Amino acid sequence: xxxxxxxxxxxxxxxxxxxxxxxxxxxxxxxxxxxxxxxxxxxxxxxxxxxxxxxxxxxxxxxxxxxxxxxxxxxxxxxxxxxxxxxxxxxxxxxxxxxxxxxxxxxxxxxxxxxxxxxxxxxxxxxxxxxxxxxxxxxxxxxxxxxxxxxxxxxxxxxxxxxxxxxxxxxxxxxxxxxxxxxxxxxxxxxxxxxxxxxxxxxxxxxxxxxxxxxxxxxxxxxxxxxxxxxxxxxxxxxxxxxxxxxxxxxxxxxxxxxxxxxxxxxxxxxxxxxxxxxxxxxxxxxxxxxxxxxxxxxxxxxxxxxxxxxxxxxxxxxxxxxxxxxxxxxxxxxxxxxxxxxxxxxxxxxxxxxxxxxxxxxxxxxxxxxxxxxxxxxxxxxxxxxxxxxxxxxxxxxxxxxxxxxxxxxxxxxxxxxxxxxxxxxxxxxxxxxxxxxxxxxxxxxxxxxxxxxxxxxxxxxxxxxxxxxxxxxxxxxxxxxxxxxxxxxxxxxxxxxxxxxxxxxxxxxxxxxxxxxxxxxxxxxxxxxxxxxxxxxxxxxxxxxxxxxxxxxxxxxxxxxxxxxxxxxxxxxxxxxxxxxxxxxxxxxxxxxxxxxxxxxxxxxxxxxxxxxxxxxxxxxxxxxxxxxxxxxxxxxxxxxxxxxxxxxxxxxxxxxxxxxxxxxxxxxxxxxxxxxxxxxxxxxxxxxxxxxxxxxxx
Amino acid sequence: xxxxxxxxxxxxxxxxxxxxxxxxxxxxxxxxxxxxxxxxxxxxxxxxxxxxxxxxxxxxxxxxxxxxxxxxxxxxxxxxxxxxxxxxxxxxxxxxxxxxxxxxxxxxxxxxxxxxxxxxxxxxxxxxxxxxxxxxxxxxxxxxxxxxxxxxxxxxxxxxxxxxxxxxxxxxxxxxxxxxxxx
Numbered sequence: 001x002x003x004x005x006x007x008x009x010x011x012x013x014x015x016x017x018x019x020x021x022x023x024x025x026x027x028x029x030x031x032x033x034x035x036x037x038x039x040x041x042x043x044x045x046x047x048x049x050x051x052x053x054x055x056x057x058x059x060x061x062x063x064x065x066x067x068x069x070x071x072x073x074x075x076x077x078x079x080x081x082x083x084x085x086x087x088x089x090x091x092x093x094x095x096x097x098x099x100x101x102x103x104x105x106x107x108x109x110x111x112x113x114x115x116x117x118x119x120x121x122x123x124x125x126x127x128x129x130x131x132x133x134x135x136x137x138x139x140x141x142x143x144x145x146x147x148x149x150x151x152x153x154x155x156x157x158x159x160x161x162x163x164x165x166x167x168x169x170x171x172x173x174x175x176x177x178x179x180x181x182x183x184x185x186x187x188x189x190x191x192x193x194x195x196x197x198x199x200x201x202x203x204x205x206x207x208x209x210x211x212x213x214x215x216x217x218x219x220x221x222x223x224x225x226x227x228x229x230x231x232x233x234x235x236x237x238x239x240x241x242x243x244x245x246x247x248x249x250x251x252x253x254x255x256x257x258x259x260x261x262x263x264x265x266x267x268x269x270x271x272x273x274x275x276x277x278x279x280x281x282x283x284x285x286x287x288x289x290x291x292x293x294x295x296x297x298x299x300x301x302x303x304x305x306x307x308x309x310x311x312x313x314x315x316x317x318x319x320x321x322x323x324x325x326x327x328x329x330x331x332x333x334x335x336x337x338x339x340x341x342x343x344x345x346x347x348x349x350x351x352x353x354x355x356x357x358x359x360x361x362x363x364x365x366x367x368x369x370x371x372x373x374x375x376x377x378x379x380x381x382x383x384x385x386x387x388x389x390x391x392x393x394x395x396x397x398x399x400x401x402x403x404x405x406x407x408x409x410x411x412x413x414x415x416x417x418x419x420x421x422x423x424x425x426x427x428x429x430x431x432x433x434x435x436x437x438x439x440x441x442x443x444x445x446x447x448x449x450x451x452x453x454x455x456x457x458x459x460x461x462x463x464x465x466x467x468x469x470x471x472x473x474x475x476x477x478x479x480x481x482x483x484x485x486x487x488x489x490x491x492x493x494x495x496x497x498x499x500x501x502x503x504x505x506x507x508x509x510x511x512x513x514x515x516x517x518x519x520x521x522x523x524x525x526x527x528x529x530x531x532x533x534x535x536x537x538x539x540x541x542x543x544x545x546x547x548x549x550x551x552x553x554x555x556x557x558x559x560x561x562x563x564x565x566x567x568x569x570x571x572x573x574x575x576x577x578x579x580x581x582x583x584x585x586x587x588x589x590x591x592x593x594x595x596x597x598x599x600x601x602x603x604x605x606x607x608x609x610x611x612x613x614x615x616x617x618x619x620x621x622x623x624x625x626x627x628x629x630x631x632x633x634x635x636x637x638x639x640x641x642x643x644x645x646x647x648x649x650x651x652x653x654x655x656x657x658x659x660x661x662x663x664x665x666x667x668x669x670x671x672x673x674x675x676x677x678x679x680x681x682x683x684x685x686x687x688x689x690x691x692x693x694x695x696x697x698x699x700x701x
Numbered sequence: 702x703x704x705x706x707x708x709x710x711x712x713x714x715x716x717x718x719x720x721x722x723x724x725x726x727x728x729x730x731x732x733x734x735x736x737x738x739x740x741x742x743x744x745x746x747x748x749x750x751x752x753x754x755x756x757x758x759x760x761x762x763x764x765x766x767x768x769x770x771x772x773x774x775x776x777x778x779x780x781x782x783x784x785x786x787x788x789x790x791x792x793x794x795x796x797x798x799x800x801x802x803x804x805x806x807x808x809x810x811x812x813x814x815x816x817x818x819x820x821x822x823x824x825x826x827x828x829x830x831x832x833x834x835x836x837x838x839x840x841x842x843x844x845x846x847x848x849x850x851x852x853x854x855x856x857x858x859x860x861x862x863x864x865x866x867x868x869x870x871x872x873x874x875x876x877x878x879x880x881x882x883x884x
Contacts, residue, residue, distance in 0.1 A: 067742035068784065072876055075746070078739050079851045208849050238878070257809045275878065278835055278847050278856060 034545050043689055065071065080182035094426060094446035094458040095187075095526035096122065096510055098566055098580075100180040102205070107616050107626045109651035109665035110174070111694075112248070113202065114167050118630060119579040119612040121183040122198070122524070122565035126635075126677035129261040129687040130253040131168040131293035131318075135675045137198025138528065139182050139560050139586050139606045141635075142680050147196035147466055147502075149187065153204055153285060154365075155326055155344050160387055160406070161357050163194055163469040166437060169294050169320050170202075171267050172226045173244050175214055175698065177206040184564065188442030188464035189428040192383070192410055196464045197528075197661070204285075207232060207240035207273040213701050220694020222667075224262075225247040239274030239282075253687025254673045257503045260315045261687050264293030279332040288323035296685035297353045298354055299396050300478045300490070309486055311683070318352035337370035339487045354397045354477075354682050359389040380413040389470065396478045397682075404470065406435045422450040436468045454515055461510045465501040472534065472552045479550070480683040482638070484596075490547040492680065493536055499552045505529045509544045519569040530558035533588065535596040555594035561585045582610040598638060607633030607644060614649075624653040636679040645674045659700040667692040739853050740846055741777040747829060747844060748786045748807055750873040755867045757806070757827045764789035766803035769796045771812030773833070807831065816840060829868045837879055843867070847878060854878045 021127030035500035067075065098120045102109075106693040110116045114133045118125045124141045126134045140701075146163035149156065152172065154660045158165045180202050187195035218226045226249070232242035247266045252259040276282055285660040295318060326344035333339065367381035373552040385408040391399045414428025428445040444462030451457060471477070473496040481491050507527045514520040532554035541547045565581040586603045590596055614628035633644040648670050653663035668674070706737075732855045748764060764786040768778065771796055782795075784791045794805065800810060802822055810819055810832040820841045823830055837845040838858045843865065845856045860868050860882020874880050 066747040066780070067739060069780070070742060071871070072743075072750075074743050074748050075739055076854065076876065078850060078853070206849075208852070275847070275849055275881075278838065280843060334836075 008577070013282045028467065075601075085677075094424070094448040094460055094476060094510075096184040096508065096522075096564060098122075098184075100182070102175075104178075104180060105174045105177060106204045106698075107624065107653070108614070108628070109626065109649060109663070109667065109696075111226055111235040112167075112174075113172070113180070116174075116180060117182070117200070117630065119578075119580055119614065120182050121566050121582045121610075122562070123200075124582075124606045124610065126632075127253075127689050128677045128679050129259070129295065130250050130682060131263040131295070132260055132679070132684065133167045134331065134605075135167065136606065137182075138526065138562055139197070139584055140602050141605045141677075142602075143677075146469065147194070148198050148200065149191055149195040150200045151191075152200070152202045153326065154328065154342055155324055156361075156363070157346075158194060159348065159357070159359070160470050161355075161359070162471045163391070163466065165616075166320065166348075168263060168265065168410060169289065169291060169322060169348070169350075171246060171248065171265055171289060172202060172204060173214075173216075173230055173246050175216055175228065176205050176210050176230060176242070176244065178203045178209075181695060184524065185460070186442075186444065186462040186464035189412060189414060189430045189462065192412075193432055193434070193440060193442070193465050193467040193501070196466045196502070204271065207271050210242045210271075211240065214699070216696065217255045217699040218696040219666075220665075222247055222251050222690055222692035223694045224251050224264075235272070235274075235276065239272050241270060241272040243270045244366060245267065252294065254439075254690050255296075255685055257685065257689040258315075259685065259687045260294045260296045261685070263291065263293035265268075265289055265293075265320070268528070279564060281330050283328040284326070286323065286325040289321065291318075291320040293318040293320065295298060295352070298344070298480050298683040298685070299353060300480045300683075309481065309488060309490065309630070311480055313685075314353050316353035319352060319353070320348075320350050322346070329445055335369070339366065339368040341366050354394070356394070356397070357389055357390040358391070359387060361388075362386045372509050375418050376411065377416040381411070383410045384408070398476050399470065399474045400476065401474065404474065408435075409433045410685060424448045427671045432467075433468050436473050436497075436499075440465045440467060440501060445612050454513055455511045458508075458510045458512075461505070462508075463503065463505050465503045467501045468499045468552075471495060473497055479681070487548055490545070492547060492549050494549045494551045496553060499534075500532050502533050502554065502555045503531050521568065523563065525562070525563045528558070528560040528562075530556075530560070531621060533558050535590065535594050535599045536595050537576060537596050553594070553596075555592045555596065556588055556590055556599055558588040560587070576616045577613070578616075579613045580611065582607075584608060601636065601638050604636035607635050609633045612660040622655040624651070626651040626653075632676075635677075636681060640678055641679065642675050645676075646670060647674070661696075661698045663696045663698075665694055665696060670694075736848065736853065737774045738777045741774055741781060741847070743853060743855070744778075744807065744809065744831065745781050745784065745786075745791075747831065747873070748760065748791070750870040751829055751862075752868040752870070753806060753829075754827050757866075762789060764791045765794055765805045765807075766791060767794045767802070767808045768794050768811060769799070769802070769808060769819060770811030772811055774809075802826075810834065810837075810842070816842075823865075825864050825866075826860075827865055829862075829865070849878070856881070858882050876877075 007325055050539055069577035100116055108116065114125055114135060115125050116201045117135060122137055124136050126141060128134055128143055132142050132143055134141045134145055137148050140147055144162045144164040150158055150165050152170065157170055176454065180200065183199045185198065187199040189201050210230060214230040216228040226244040228244060230242055230244040234240055235349045245268045249264040250262060252262040267287055267289035274282045295316055297314050297316050299314050300309055302310045324344060324346040328340065328342040330340040331338060344363050348359045350357050363385045365383045367379060369379040372378055374551050388405045390403045393402055410430055410432035412428060412430035414426065416424060416426045419425050426446040429441060432440045442464050444460060448456060448458040448459040472495055477493040479491045479493055509526065510524040533556035535553050535555040536550035537553055537555065539549045539551060541549050562584040567579045569577045571577055589602045590600065610632050612628060612630045616624045628649040629646065631646045635642050647668045649665045650669060651663055654663055655661050668691050669687055673690045675688045678686050729766050729781050744766065776791050781791050782793050799819060799822055803826055805828055807829045808831060810816055816834055817840060820830065824841060831844045832842055835848045838856050843858050843861045847854050847856060855876040855877055856879045857869060857874060859869060
């Protein structure tokens with residue numbers, strides 16, 4: 001858990017002059033990564049950082065060489081790459097980052113956020129069924145993967161119930177997404193607990209950039225239908241706004257024994273951005289959604305008897321609903337300092353055959369950034385979060401107490417100091433208090449060294465913690481053991497009030513090379529040393545009724561090693577090639593005499609290697625052809641082997657008229673279907689991913 | 702399924718055609734425009750949409766655009782040199798001290814200079830002051846650039862322009878994000 005507004009808060013103000021930036025060094029780095037640079041006096045230094053950034057956005061098509069020939073109105077519509085007035089500091093690059101731009105989302109032909117993350121190095125995306133995903137960064141994948149922090153516009157969207165994400169409930173109008181920033185490695189100092197192995201920031205566009213109307217529809221054999229409508233306008237006080245509605249409906253996946261995992265979700269929302277003065281800007285945004293996600297879930301039940309434990313297959317719709325409201329005020333002070341205040345409310349409701357939760361969150365976050373003695377760039381902040389949940393107990397899943405309020409307080413400070421012109425040191429620490437484990441500290445030290453104009457080395461040592469989830473503290477979850485090990489009596493995973501935080505000390509080393517934005521290579525390597533990882537040790541309970549309890553405990557240590565590569569080659573104007581590669585080695589060992597036979601299997605739940613290569617080709621200004629090949633290696637989920645796969649995605653896009661784009665998209669084309677993952681903890685029916693072909697029409701007017 | 706196969710074949714056909722025609726015309730307008738290249742064009746436009754008092758320009762053949770403080774434009778600004786502004790020829794001067802300020806028609810005030818001192822020196826002089834500095838308008842500057850989500854916008858202090866004897870065209874005023882002072 002934690003604050004989690006670092007990136008987006010900055011984003012709001014990042015474009016304003018005078019915001020010489022920095023709350024999150026990482027953030028401003030990201031902005032630069034996302035926007036290729038130009039020849040300015042700062043470009044030399046900055047271009048070191050624009051590693052994967054030569055994105056062929058065609059926003060500024062056909063500009064004359066001499067801009068003075070253009071009308072003022074036309075000039076006002078040019079999108080510029082904003083260069084911070086503060087010289088770019090190399091330390092901002094001292095992290096492993098990948099940015100998915102709005103253009104990428106369109107050209108990759110994705111329909112939701114999980115699909116968008118598939119090509120990102122270091123991120124492991126595996127679909128369990130049509131509406132459930134296992135997504136993680138740097139290992140430990142699971143539907144309930146808990147070491148990744150996900151934020152939408154500064155609002156944390158992982159559930160404290162199990163510290164994972166309901167991916168089917170995180171919908172956005174993809175056309176209105178500005179970018180998705182993926183930071184691998186610990187981000188605890190800035191983002192707080194749970195940012196153990198990575199942070200994903202989904203950042204939607206400023207309302208000023210979504211003026212006018214948009215209608216987008218897509219349909220095909222797997223995508224039953226996705227429709228988005230958006231209207232953007234201006235209020236009398238000068239504030240920009242947009243309102244939108246979106247509906248998605250997906251077909252079920254493949255399982256010969258039945259799937260029942262078709263799902264649909266509808267969402268409405270708005271965002272308003274108001275530049276009140278040149279010093280103040282205010283953002284107000286909100287969303288509301290309702291969804292129904294089908295599943296076939298095997299509920300353990302019936303009287304104890306001979307093995308295997310009785311299992312009742314149940315066709316069930318998970319009903320989801322939720323809403324949020326967020327207000328952010330950014331203010332520029334004298335001397336290039338600034339502060340931002342953000343408040344949000346978030347409601348999540350989920351009602352399934354096993355899982356049930358009804359949760360309200362209020363989060364207040366304040367950050368202040370200033371310069372000190374010219375060499376220091378300091379940012380500090382405080383955050384308070386209050387979470388209240390209500391759950392409904394059933395024989396398979398219950399929480400004690402069934403309703404709980406928790407509070408989270410944190411304070412952080414980070415200093416970025418220029419040791420020399422080409423040497424940047426960043427040091428920071430976050431102190432956080434939570435109700436389960438009291439105080440936690442998360443420091444980091446990062447160093448970046450720019451060898452010359454085109455190369456940067458960076459390294460970091462950081463500590464991050466994953467605080468216990470509500471479930472790990474309070475749950476009683478009846479499991480369905482695999483038939484081979486079924487003791488024939490009920491088996492429960494059980495919350496443990498002594499369950500402690502998992503912690504990580506991470507060592508990272510990275511190298512970036514960028515030749516004139518024509519080609520670039522970004523390599524990140526890491527060694528992670530984990531302590532107190534979660535285990536489930538069996539404890540027989542003589543009863544009556546007799547049972548086996550598996551209380552959560554911290555009896556595992558782990559070491560993971562990995563390397564991630566992102567490369568880009570701008571072959572020529574209008575043709576770009578990209579590649580990404582991930583290598584991961586995990587070694588887990590039990591300690592304290594643990595007899596857990598299952599948790600170590602996480603070693604194999606993420607592929608050892610994973611790769612993607614893709615091409616983005618333009619034919620003139622109106623025709624685009626995109627192709628991708630993706631490889632994911634073999635995995636074993638809870639001991640069950642799942643073969644690796646190679647898949648291809650294609651897209652052909654045609655701008656029939658200005659503002660009207662027709663495209664035809666194929667996903668997973670090489671096989672009629674393939675399996676990617678299996679459920680854990682809750683025994684739902686997994687389904688295979690099928691070949692998908694759909695058409696899409698996007699009309700802006 | 703037959704629909705699917707049909708689509709499949711269609712895609713394949715299209716791809717074949719496309720791939721064969723690749724070398725013919727690969728072009729796209731991938732252009733990334735730097736902030737200050739656009740702002741340079743804005744400066745030039747400002748010079749055309751602002752009218753200086755007759756007395757100021759009468760006996761001058763040059764329209765002087767000055768930069769004081771750190772110059773963020775790089776070489777972009779030099780592309781304006783020699784262009785015509787009304788009857789004058791535009792020249793660029795990068796000032797290292799405040800003494801030459803009143804020879805300028807337009808001054809861009811960069812970082813690392815005493816903003817308030819510059820504005821004091823120029824107050825009520827027929828000089829158009831432009832800057833990116835936060836709070837520039839409030840300090841008495843005339844036009845302040847502001848980036849609104851990566852697009853260049855500007856604010857105008859019409860009161861300060863009046864005091865300087867400058868007449869800002871209604872068109873420029875109408876495009877400003879905000880106009881303060883004056884009528």
